[in-house]
Amino acid sequence: MRINRLISFVAALCIGLMSLITISNSVIAAEDNSEYTIRDGIHGVNDSVFYIARPDEASLTVINASQFGLSADAEDNTQAMRNAFEYCRHHPNTKLVIDKGIYHFSPEEDIYLNRLKNTLVDANNAEFIFSTPHYFKIYACDNVEIRNMIVDWDWDTLRLGSLVKIENENDAENTLEIEFTELDKVDADIPLLSFMQYDPVDLVAGVHGSFKIYSPSVDTECIKNVEKVEGRPNVLKVTHSGALDYFCNDEVYLLRHYVYGGQVFNTVEESSNITYNNISIYGACGMGYVFAYGSNHYQIINSYIGLRPGAEDKYRISTTADGIHITNTGGYFRIDNCDLSFCGDDIINIHSNMFYIKSIDESRTVMQGTVPNKIVEPGHTLSFMDTDFNIIDCEATVESITRNGYEATITLTEPLPETISAGLVAYNGNRHSENYVLTNNYVHETKGRGFLMNSDNGLCDGNTFYRTCSQTLQVRTDIPTDRVIEGTGADHIQISNNTFIECNFGGRGDVITIESLLDGERVNNTPLAEINISNNEFISCYQEVINADNVNGLTIENNIIRDSENYIIGEHCKNVKVESNTFLLKGDINADGTFNVADVVALQKWLLAVPDAKLADWKAGNFCNDDRLDIFDLCIMKRELLKNRG
Numbered sequence: 001m002r003i004n005r006l007i008s009f010v011a012a013l014c015i016g017l018m019s020l021i022t023i024s025n026s027v028i029a030a031e032d033n034s035e036y037t038i039r040d041g042i043h044g045v046n047d048s049v050f051y052i053a054r055p056d057e058a059s060l061t062v063i064n065a066s067q068f069g070l071s072a073d074a075e076d077n078t079q080a081m082r083n084a085f086e087y088c089r090h091h092p093n094t095k096l097v098i099d100k101g102i103y104h105f106s107p108e109e110d111i112y113l114n115r116l117k118n119t120l121v122d123a124n125n126a127e128f129i130f131s132t133p134h135y136f137k138i139y140a141c142d143n144v145e146i147r148n149m150i151v152d153w154d155w156d157t158l159r160l161g162s163l164v165k166i167e168n169e170n171d172a173e174n175t176l177e178i179e180f181t182e183l184d185k186v187d188a189d190i191p192l193l194s195f196m197q198y199d200p201v202d203l204v205a206g207v208h209g210s211f212k213i214y215s216p217s218v219d220t221e222c223i224k225n226v227e228k229v230e231g232r233p234n235v236l237k238v239t240h241s242g243a244l245d246y247f248c249n250d251e252v253y254l255l256r257h258y259v260y261g262g263q264v265f266n267t268v269e270e271s272s273n274i275t276y277n278n279i280s281i282y283g284a285c286g287m288g289y290v291f292a293y294g295s296n297h298y299q300i301i302n303s304y305i306g307l308r309p310g311a312e313d314k315y316r317i318s319t320t321a322d323g324i325h326i327t328n329t330g331g332y333f334r335i336d337n338c339d340l341s342f343c344g345d346d347i348i349n350i351h352s353n354m355f356y357i358k359s360i361d362e363s364r365t366v367m368q369g370t371v372p373n374k375i376v377e378p379g380h381t382l383s384f385m386d387t388d389f390n391i392i393d394c395e396a397t398v399e400s401i402t403r404n405g406y407e408a409t410i411t412l413t414e415p416l417p418e419t420i421s422a423g424l425v426a427y428n429g430n431r432h433s434e435n436y437v438l439t440n441n442y443v444h445e446t447k448g449r450g451f452l453m454n455s456d457n458g459l460c461d462g463n464t465f466y467r468t469c470s471q472t473l474q475v476r477t478d479i480p481t482d483r484v485i486e487g488t489g490a491d492h493i494q495i496s497n498n499t500f501i502e503c504n505f506g507g508r509g510d511v512i513t514i515e516s517l518l519d520g521e522r523v524n525n526t527p528l529a530e531i532n533i534s535n536n537e538f539i540s541c542y543q544e545v546i547n548a549d550n551v552n553g554l555t556i557e558n559n560i561i562r563d564s565e566n567y568i569i570g571e572h573c574k575n576v577k578v579e580s581n582t583f584l585l586k587g588d589i590n591a592d593g594t595f596n597v598a599d600v601v602a603l604q605k606w607l608l609a610v611p612d613a614k615l616a617d618w619k620a621g622n623f624c625n626d627d628r629l630d631i632f633d634l635c636i637m638k639r640e641l642l643k644n645r646g
Contacts, residue, residue: 035059036093036118037143040275040299042334044437045459046492050332052297053143053273055120060095063087072101078111085113092117100124104154110137110266117142123149131157133261133285138271138295145275151264152308153283159190160283161256161317161344163198167235171245177229177237178255182314185233188226192238193217194256194344195247196447197506203316205254205342205447206469209542211506212246213447217259219243254447256344258320261286267295270330274298282308284319288343293374294431296330306341320344322448328352328375328431331455334439341444350436351454354385354427354479355408357420364415365399369426371408376401376428382412383429384420387479387518389489389527394420395429425479432456438463449474450503456491463498466625469506477516477527477550491529495536501625503541510547511538514554515570526552526574533557538564539625540586549573556581562619584620587637591616600641603634 036059039051068087069080088094096119103126105111113119113136123146131154138144153160162180169176180186194215199207216222225239238244247253264284267274272295280303281288288305291298305323308315323343324335327350340347355369355376376382378400384392397413433455443450444466451460452474465472477489495512503511516527530553538545541564548554549570555577556567563586569576587595590602603621605613607629615621621629623636 042299042332042437044435044457045494046457048435048457050297050435052275052299052332052334054145054275055093055095055118055143057095057120060093060118060120061091062095062097063091065096065098070098070103072099072103075104076106077103078105078107081105081111085111085116088116088119089114092119094118095120095122098123098126098149100126102127102129104129104131106131107134108132110134110262112136113138113141113144115140116144119144121146121149123147125150127152129154130285133258135262135264135284136266138265138267138274140269141267141271141274143273144271145277146265146279147275147277149278150280150282151284152281153285155283155315158285159257160285160315160320161254161258162186162190163203163316164195164253164255165200166247166249166251166253168237169245169247169249171242173239174224174242174245175237175239176244176247177235178253179232180234180236181252183234186236188228188236190236191257192223192226192255193259195244195253196256198252198254200250200252203252204445204467206467206506206508208505209507211447211469211508212251212253214243214247215259254316256317256320258285259344260321263287263290263325264319265289267291267298268293270294270296272297272330276300276303278302280304281318282306282311283315283317286319287321287323287325288319289324291324291326291329291333293328294330297332298329299334299336300324300338301334301336302338304339305343306339316342317344318342322346322349324348326350326433326436328372328428329433330430331432331434331436331457333435334437335441336437336439338441340441341446343446343448346448346452347443347446347450348438349449349452349454350433350458351452352427352431352433354425357422357424357426359422360416360420364420365412367410367412367416367426369408369410370406371401371403371410372406373403375431376408376410380428380430382410382426385425385427387423387425388523388525389477389479389516390525392419392424396420437461442466443468443472452476453493454478454490456489456493458490458493460493460495461497464501465498465503466501467505468503469508470504471509471511471513472500472503473512475512475514475528475531479518480520489527490531493531495531495533498536500536500538500541500545502539504543507542510543510568511541511545511564512547514546514548514551516550522549522570522572524572526550526572529553531555534559536560538562539619540564544568551576560584562586584617586623587620587640589615589617589621591620595641595644597641600634600637603629603637607631607634 037053065084068083127150164178167177197212222243229235353375355371382396399413400411435457437459441463449470450472528551532555537560544565546567552574559581562584623633
């Protein structure tokens, strides 16, 4: 029986309400577009309140997308959709209505929502089916809402992923066979980009205590040959470099045929006041949402990323990469009341980028480094830190930048002081992804990490996390010397009123990881500050529930830790407060500190409605993790008691 089927999404959303910090001496307002605007007030950490504008439906002029040729009968609606958005660009204050239906798209490049203002797109739960990894780019827009839309992939044309079983693994010859268990036949040229281990019974990411993963898309020398197996049309024989020798017969994997592709909603170029409301993404080649390049004041509410309801046994992956990726934005955003699952990588990744200064010329006005696209542009201000994460009191203004891929040459308006040298780190203070609220979401059954909260001023409150494989929450500053750097630090983070159930199922890290790294090793100081972890409940989690280091001002209090590992406080933390945390045993329903036959008797009497039968801690008997007690819990309790007795 799959536990997640017993966990009600409605109940999950009711576990906690968003914490409201009502002392407000910092108010960041969205642009006021007069009669065309309504505003959502968002309460976050650090005494902040910010607003996200949405178009006021009552004041908009209505037009139907069918007038531009959008039709459920068309083979490709790309041009019709472009025409509709172009009309909206020239006609602000428009409500674009899309009739309910199924619409197919095969664009060769992204469909732009270009410089729209005061625009509402209401899709009336229409389905948009894509057969190419080119989706929507929201470019320099202001006060735009997209709502009531379903997006899926054309699985009949190209599969995003498949369940496979390992057979005839041969270490001596570096070969194995993969059976596509849900297909009748498969071609030898199908892409084999990433294997991630799945539970052979529940068919979700990870096996208890094990999660094998390998990506031939990264190790391009891994796959040497692929050939069909005679007489078995759904089996391929793979010859490899030896990298897959640790795969074993009868193991089940989700094989991704695509990893990075497009982004369903790519919000860029200073777009502001953008709302995605009641959006469902059932399948996407690439990421679900990307926010980048200075976009600010945006939100995803009441939305879904996961398997198509009713087709869970047919399509096994939602997005092939991150569900939501937030990088180098202007911040001020929220993600609220969303159901997020079965992504090919992280659920939500929030960060900003830094880069190493590789060289500075003699004039001290030209520097070179490995710089991700558009994190630095003319007119932006650079800040600096050393590799011990110490901020250097210096700023520089960018005059121009030229690129060769990620390698960039940056010219500054004024010479740098001698305190700035090669080997230091530079970052863009204009693009920081700070000030965000993640509330009332249900995150479950996913391969990657849950929330990466690698920017300042973040509130994570009232969420439910179930059976994640990697770190469920991560707060990190990370400087690797051999690749692009993600994360400039994280101060003022509140993690409260969340529920974690069977998290880190595959044993890939801790439930909540807080750290600062240099080349993979924890540093000796405290670049992170003011992190509060309070009033959370951890149920049957694996690994330590909290592993925190490098924090100045860490609070861990009033958490319930049930049938889970302890927490670890690193030696480099300062000003730590740990108090009023409660540790409970699974099965100890009479709350006497032990799990024994008295607990079985107590639950049996309670189920039989024996007069005066009471349970001191009923949740301790909830072995099925379905928020109710019944005979199934009693059976599992008896089995666990016998197991404990050996």
